[in-house]
Amino acid sequence: MYSLVSAPVLGFDLTRIEGGAGVSDVLTRSLALTPDDLAVLAEHRADDGQRADLWAAVEIATTVQPTVRDVAGLSKADPDASVEKRASSALSLLQRAPLGTVDGLLQCVRYDVLDWTWSAADGSEPTRAPQFPPVQRDGEAAPKPVKVQSETASAATAVICDALVAGYLRSQLDDDTRRRLATPWVAASRHLPERRTALGPTEPSVRALLDRVGSLSQQDGTRLYKAAEAGRRDSASWAPAIHSASWAVHLAGRIREAAAAQFLLVQAVETSGIPVTERAAGVWNLLSGAMQALAARDLVDAATAHRLLSPVLATLGPSALG
Numbered sequence: 332m333y334s335l336v337s338a339p340v341l342g343f344d345l346t347r348i349e350g351g352a353g354v355s356d357v358l359t360r361s362l363a364l365t366p367d368d369l370a371v372l373a374e375h376r377a378d379d380g381q382r383a384d385l386w387a388a389v390e391i392a393t394t395v396q397p398t399v400r401d402v403a404g405l406s407k408a409d410p411d412a413s414v415e416k417r418a419s420s421a422l423s424l425l426q427r428a429p430l431g432t433v434d435g436l437l438q439c440v441r442y443d444v445l446d447w448t449w450s451a452a453d454g455s456e457p458t459r460a461p462q463f464p465p466v467q468r469d470g471e472a473a474p475k476p477v478k479v480q481s482e483t484a485s486a487a488t489a490v491i492c493d494a495l496v497a498g499y500l501r502s503q504l505d506d507d508t509r510r511r512l513a514t515p516w517v518a519a520s521r522h523l524p525e526r527r528t529a530l531g532p533t534e535p536s537v538r539a540l541l542d543r544v545g546s547l548s549q550q551d552g553t554r555l556y557k558a559a560e561a562g563r564r565d566s567a568s569w570a571p572a573i574h575s576a577s578w579a580v581h582l583a584g585r586i587r588e589a590a591a592a593q594f595l596l597v598q599a600v601e602t603s604g605i606p607v608t609e610r611a612a613g614v615w616n617l618l619s620g621a622m623q624a625l626a627a628r629d630l631v632d633a634a635t636a637h638r639l640l641s642p643v644l645a646t647l648g649p650s651a652l653g
Contacts, residue, residue, distance in 0.1 A: 333435040335443040338590035339619040344429035350501030355597035373486035375515040392503035397428040426611040449478035531588035539653030545599040559613030572638040579627035589626035
């Protein structure tokens with residue numbers, strides 16, 4: 332479910348879970364990495380023995396992290412609960428439970444964010460994207476992947492993945508495990524150059540919205556929530572609009588820039604202090620849709636731009652879009 336193309340979905344999950352802003356920061360910085368950075372990261376990789384212990388804890392944590400699928404089991408868990416109590420429990424779960432999974436996050440970083448670290452196993456230029464996991468039929472040996480990583484790139488990827496799960500499973504991991512998973516990334520980051528995140532040709536407008544969201548007043552937040560409530564009554568037109576904007580981003584080759592904008596938006600929303608309940612109730616979709624429209628502002632049709640941008644314009648004013 333997670334991919335750079337569907338970054339608004341990943342952002343929706345990250346903005347609702349504890350530790351999500353930290354995950355978005357790692358993703359944003361990972362999008363800006365260069366080949367020279369890989370060796371720096373690889374030098375800080377924990378040894379295999381330490382990582383084996385840590386990932387055993389991660390495996391356990393993934394089994395207790397709530398998911399939207401758990402809603403179906405609420406009545407079985409407490410069959411004597413009243414309808415009102417079960418409804419309240421279901422709402423609370425849906426507000427926090429991610430749509431995706433840890434495995435989906437790791438696939439995204441390995442094969443989307445770090446797609447450029449893979450090369451053909453025979454040294455030739457690959458003609459198609461890697462397929463993971465490789466297809467295996469009964470009685471056949473597992474085929475080799477179309478692409479492979481160098482030892483350095485693999486070690487660097489491990490450091491990033493460790494940091495991501497430390498944040499994504501923040502509520503399920505104990506403090507010591509979480510710290511040990513994140514330490515290699517934190518240490519390596521001190522030796523990486525600070526780079527300005529590339530946000531594409533519409534960067535001024537994107538940064539204007541990020542700045543505005545990061546400095547929202549309480550009154551702004553109230554207006555956003557009311558606009559989100561109104562938007563839910565017209566949700567049928569939102570889905571095709573966000574799809575159109577995402578498709579434009581894809582066709583224009585701006586997937587990485589648009590994804591970075593979504594990840595920065597997660598951090599801006601966290602800074603703003605918008606309650607998680609309101610993010611889940613439509614405020615994230617409202618802001619994320621506007622951000623995706625801005626990323627393709629010069630490409631989308633007028634109807635799409637109006638549907639995704641007008642709620643923000645009406646709520647935060649024209650200056651929010653630069």
